[in-house]
Amino acid sequence: MRNDNKKSVTVGIFVLIGIIILVTGILTLGAQQKAFVKSIRVFAVFDDVGGLQTGNNVWFSGVKIGTVKKINFYGDSQVEIEMNIEASAKDYIKKNSKATISSDGLIGNKIIVIYGGTGQGPSVEEGDRLTAVMPLDTDNMMETLQVNNKNLVSITEDLKVLTEKIANGEGIVGAVLTDSMLVKDFKLMMSNLQQTAVNSTRMTSELAAFSRGLNQKGGLIDDLVNDTIIFESLRTTIQGLEATGEEVNSAAESFKEVSENLNQTDNAVGMLLNDEEFATYLKSTMVNLDTGTVRLNETLEAMRYHWLFRGAFRKRDKAQDKTE
Amino acid sequence: MSGESTNKDKVISKRIDRFFTGLESAYLFVKRFFKEVWFPPYEFKEVIRQCYQIGYNSLPLISLTGFIVGVVFTNQSRPSLAEFGATSWLPALISIAVIRAMGPLVTALIAAGKVGSSIGAEIGSMKVTEQIDAMEVSATNPFKFLVVSRVLASTFMIPILVLYTDFVALLGAFVNVHANEMTSLSTFFVQVFDALSFLDITSSLVKSVVFGFTIGIVGCYKGYNSTKGTEGVGKAANSAVVMAMFLIFIEELLSLQVTNFFRQQ
Numbered sequence: 001m002r003n004d005n006k007k008s009v010t011v012g013i014f015v016l017i018g019i020i021i022l023v024t025g026i027l028t029l030g031a032q033q034k035a036f037v038k039s040i041r042v043f044a045v046f047d048d049v050g051g052l053q054t055g056n057n058v059w060f061s062g063v064k065i066g067t068v069k070k071i072n073f074y075g076d077s078q079v080e081i082e083m084n085i086e087a088s089a090k091d092y093i094k095k096n097s098k099a100t101i102s103s104d105g106l107i108g109n110k111i112i113v114i115y116g117g118t119g120q121g122p123s124v125e126e127g128d129r130l131t132a133v134m135p136l137d138t139d140n141m142m143e144t145l146q147v148n149n150k151n152l153v154s155i156t157e158d159l160k161v162l163t164e165k166i167a168n169g170e171g172i173v174g175a176v177l178t179d180s181m182l183v184k185d186f187k188l189m190m191s192n193l194q195q196t197a198v199n200s201t202r203m204t205s206e207l208a209a210f211s212r213g214l215n216q217k218g219g220l221i222d223d224l225v226n227d228t229i230i231f232e233s234l235r236t237t238i239q240g241l242e243a244t245g246e247e248v249n250s251a252a253e254s255f256k257e258v259s260e261n262l263n264q265t266d267n268a269v270g271m272l273l274n275d276e277e278f279a280t281y282l283k284s285t286m287v288n289l290d291t292g293t294v295r296l297n298e299t300l301e302a303m304r305y306h307w308l309f310r311g312a313f314r315k316r317d318k319a320q321d322k323t324e
Numbered sequence: 325m326s327g328e329s330t331n332k333d334k335v336i337s338k339r340i341d342r343f344f345t346g347l348e349s350a351y352l353f354v355k356r357f358f359k360e361v362w363f364p365p366y367e368f369k370e371v372i373r374q375c376y377q378i379g380y381n382s383l384p385l386i387s388l389t390g391f392i393v394g395v396v397f398t399n400q401s402r403p404s405l406a407e408f409g410a411t412s413w414l415p416a417l418i419s420i421a422v423i424r425a426m427g428p429l430v431t432a433l434i435a436a437g438k439v440g441s442s443i444g445a446e447i448g449s450m451k452v453t454e455q456i457d458a459m460e461v462s463a464t465n466p467f468k469f470l471v472v473s474r475v476l477a478s479t480f481m482i483p484i485l486v487l488y489t490d491f492v493a494l495l496g497a498f499v500n501v502h503a504n505e506m507t508s509l510s511t512f513f514v515q516v517f518d519a520l521s522f523l524d525i526t527s528s529l530v531k532s533v534v535f536g537f538t539i540g541i542v543g544c545y546k547g548y549n550s551t552k553g554t555e556g557v558g559k560a561a562n563s564a565v566v567m568a569m570f571l572i573f574i575e576e577l578l579s580l581q582v583t584n585f586f587r588q589q
Contacts, residue, residue, distance in 0.1 A: 007376040014380045018484035021491050025517075025525060032517040055521055 039066060039084040042124055044099040044112070044132040049079045052101055052110040058083050059104075060114045065089040068112060083112060085124075094121040100133040353545045357475060360468050367473045374477030378439045378540075379484055389434050390489035393426055394418065394496025402504065411505055415512045416519035418497040423524050424583075427490040429576055432535035435482055436568035440543040443474050444564030447547025448557040456548075471548060475540035482536025483529050490528070527583040534575050542568040 030036045049071065058066040066085035074080035085093070094117030102113045114130065124130070165171055169178035176182060214221040223230050264270040271278050303309050398418055405411050447470055450456050459466040498512045507515075543564040550560035 008372050010380050011372050011375045014383065015375075015480075015484055018487045021487045022525075022529075025487075025490075026522075028513070029517050029520055029522060029525065032514070032520075 038087040040087055040090055040124075040126045041069065042083045042085050042093075043127070043129045044081050044083070045074050045078050045129065046081065046101065046132045047078055047134055048137075049081065050101055050110060050135065052081065052112070056110050056112065057104065058085060058112045058114065059102075060089060060093060063089075065093075065114075081112065090125070091123050093124040094118060095124055095128060096121050097124065097130055098133045099130040101135045349549065350545055353471075353548070354541060356467060357472060357541065360465070361472050361476065365465075365468070367469050370469055370473040371476050374474050375481050377442070378435070378474075378477050379481030382435060382438055382481075382485060383488060385438060386431055386434055386485050386489050387492045389430055390427070390492035391496040393430055393489075394422065394493035394498075395500045397421060397426065397493075398497040398500040412507075412515075414501050414505070415497070415507065415515035418501075419494065419516035419519045420524070422490055422493045422497070423520055423528050425576070427493060428486050428528050428532045428535060429572070430493075431482060431486045431489045431532070432539065432572045433569055435478075435485065435536070436539050436572060437565055439478060440539045440564045440568040441561040443478075443540065443543030444547040444550075445557055445561035447471075447474075447544055448550035448560035449547075449554075451548060451550050452553050452556055467548075471541075471544040474544055475537060478540030478543075479533055479536040482539065483532035486528065486532040523583065523586055527579060527586075531575070531579045534579070535572050538571045538575060539568045542571060 027036075052068060052071065054068050054071055056068045057064045058068065066083050066089070068081055069084045070082040072080045072082070081099075083099075093114055097114050097117035099112055099114050102111055103109060104111050166174040166177060169175055176186065213219060216222060224234075261267055262270050262273055265274045272282070304313050398414060401414060401417055401421075402411055405413055405417065447456075450470070456466045456470070459469065494513075494516060498507075498509060501507045501512060502509070546560040546564035546567065547557075550556040552559070
């Protein structure tokens with residue numbers, strides 16, 4: 001009898017623990033599914049739900065706030081989604097919020113994502129219909145991808161032609177890659193360029209040194225640029241030069257006038273320079289003068305030994321000897 | 325002479341006739357169970373005793389099996405998910421596998437081996453030793469005492485055992501997942517229940533009830549109809565296990581179709 005009681009108690013405990021496991025599971029599941037939470041119904045109409053199923057989650061700002069309750073056809077070919085959303089979350093979802101279909105991972109379950117809505121707008125209420133935004137269509141993406149693929153094929157074909165030409169040594173790039181002479185020339189050119197660069201560097205440094213010298217205090221350029229006294233002196237000099245220039249100009253004018261007069265035969269010098277007859281006459285006069293001079297010298301030499309003038313010449317010679 | 329009469333009684337063939345005869349016999353047996361179960365006298369003590377035998381005594385074996393199933397299934401599933409970098413989905417995968425299919429199935433198969441054979445052998449030995457006849461003579465309804473009590477106990481206890489198996493299998497899975505992915509207990513169970521729906525738990529429990537009833541009724545039927553002495557007892561125990569397991573798989577297939585029907589609604 002006691003043994004029977006013991007078995008009864010054991011079975012009771014065994015069953016009780018089993019029921020506790022069941023109830024705990026149901027309650028946990030209910031909490032997860034928001035089954036025992038007060039909720040409101042919200043709707044959204046999509047053109048294509050992409051495999052969304054009843055029971056899928058509804059997210060707002062990355063937080064699960066409900067589940068998809070029903071999926072019904074609507075209108076011609078649209079689909080109306082009925083969502084159960086926690087009443088506690090409704091204050092944060094505005095009437096102008098949008099609903100779209102997404103997935104909870106790369107290959108995860110489909111979910112409804114509610115987003116947007118202005119902060120000051122009224123909150124969503126029982127039976128409200130949210131604006132549905134169609135998600136990115138995989139088919140459209142694939143079509144775009146296909147266009148990209150075609151472009152890629154075209155690009156690779158062009159690239160193939162280019163590389164073939166390069167490999168055959170055609171064009172500048174091909175020649176550079178295949179012509180050994182060109183390579184040598186190129187190397188030489190590079191060497192020259194390098195040398196030029198070295199020279200350029202040196203020149204630059206010299207220029208820098210030169211400009212430093214120019215800027216040095218007390219230098220000519222520095223004085224010219226910075227010393228006001230020298231500048232004033234220069235200005236005065238230049239003004240003097242200008243005056244001199246004007247005078248030279250005036251003199252040149254006079255000289256020009258004189259030279260013009262010299263070319264004329266109506267004046268003495270012009271006649272002397274330009275009149276051939278006068279020149280011949282002058283020449284013969286000069287010849288006569290020369291002859292006359294010689295004869296005069298001879299006469300004077302003769303007078304030296306004339307008794308009348310001989311004493312005077314002797315006095316002069318003696319006075320000259322004394323002074324030496 | 326008797327061979328002539330046998331040949332005259334033959335409708336299609338001897339084997340096919342035997343199959344249909346067995347089917348009719350099984351139908352009548354189940355019908356009798358449903359007829360007897362509602363009316364007194366109720367054998368509560370015997371039901372409790374059978375619950376103890378079937379449920380409590382099977383718990384260590386079921387728990388160990390469930391734990392091993394959880395660990396092994398998690399370990400075997402990891403490489404496939406790791407290829408996608410989706411090992412974080414292990415709790416969800418295991419919960420679906422264990423709650424929807426493996427928990428009830430493993431429990432039912434273990435119970436069919438342990439309980440079904442035990443019932444078949446026990447009732448079979450009582451049959452061949454004419455204890456059942458003796459009970460009838462002593463004004464005790466042997467069907468109610470032996471069959472109804474065992475079938476009821478089996479029908480009640482298998483779902484409870486399934487709950488234990490589910491729990492222990494998930495614990496085993498958690499031990500493995502925690503050791504490899506460092507997933508916390510709370511995260512693990514959040515993911516487990518996130519992947520489940522009420523339909524999963526309901527279908528699992530309904531299926532377990534059907535499995536329990538099948539194990540009990542098949543064991544009792546085979547034992548109750550055992551013949552040919554001690555040899556018949558072994559045969560009854562053996563065929564009880566084989567038939568119960570076969571029917572469990574058939575029921576699993578059918579329950580899957582029914583569950584999917586409700587899932588799509």
